[in-house]
Amino acid sequence: MRHKLSLAATGAVALLALTACGGSSTPSAETPNPEDPVVVTVGAMPVPHAKILEYVDQNLAPEAGIDIEVQEFDDYQTPNIALAEGSIDVNYYQHLPWFEDQVATKGYEFEHGAGIHIEPYAAFSQHGSVEEIPDGGMVAITNDPSNQLRALKLLEKGGLLENIEDDTTALSLTEEQNPKGLEFEENQPEVLVQQVQDPQVDVAIVNGNYILEAGMSTEDALLVEDVTAKNPYANFLAWRAGESTPAIEKLEELMQSDEVKQFIEESWPNGDVMPTE
Known part of the structure; x- marks a missing residue:
């Protein structure tokens, strides 16, 4: 399922967390089970992030025991606000320099996974x-x-x-x-x-x-931008520090898979989106 939020909706993020998620959307610490999948709510940009997540949700997540719910955002501030407030479990849109600046200037306590893809500037x-x-x-x-x-x-x-x-x-x-x-x-x-x-x-x-x-x-x-050399601008998953669960770890594993790399290469063959090496 996909929902879309913008910076104008930031004030409603905490309300969503309380009314829809009981104050926190942190997924269960139990091991994901295909018979009873764990919902992981991920904040993402519509393209390419949400499209990549949709592919994972439809093709890889069911067997892994997770169910990905995507919240779409159209600006760069709201996904980290939503993550900090607890209305999403993970976000997928930022690179390391942006992440480090946000943590330093906003005081966020986040962790992140490995790079998944790069979009050339x-x-x-x-x-x-x-x-x-x-x-x-x-x-x-x-x-x-x-x-x-x-x-x-x-x-x-x-x-x-x-x-x-x-x-x-x-x-x-x-x-x-x-x-x-x-x-x-x-x-x-x-x-x-x-x-x-x-x-x-x-x-x-x-x-x-x-x-x-x-x-x-x-x-x-x-x-x-040249992205053939080592590039610090690969986008990755981020989550609240100390709150990585088996479901988030499974999502990170799926996002690093060869299947996702192949999907990115086939979806954007001209190089507008490139998987990390």
């Missing part, structure tokens, strides 16, 4: 090539630190920026680092995909899940 433009980006051009970029550095490194890869350090931000760029004098407009990640067609924006850098939700492809991007 991509820059879109109405210009046909990097060379056509004008001096002083406008770049629409995310306002979250972990992905902003990722975006700046992508621009560096394309030759639009230079000497990007791990502590570089859009606001701290020097003239040496930004020789074309690019201007930056920071926005929420879910808004950036809407700016791709904005005539005032020369480059919009978009997260992979929003690319997919919009029906776009990295094949049409100006720049695409």
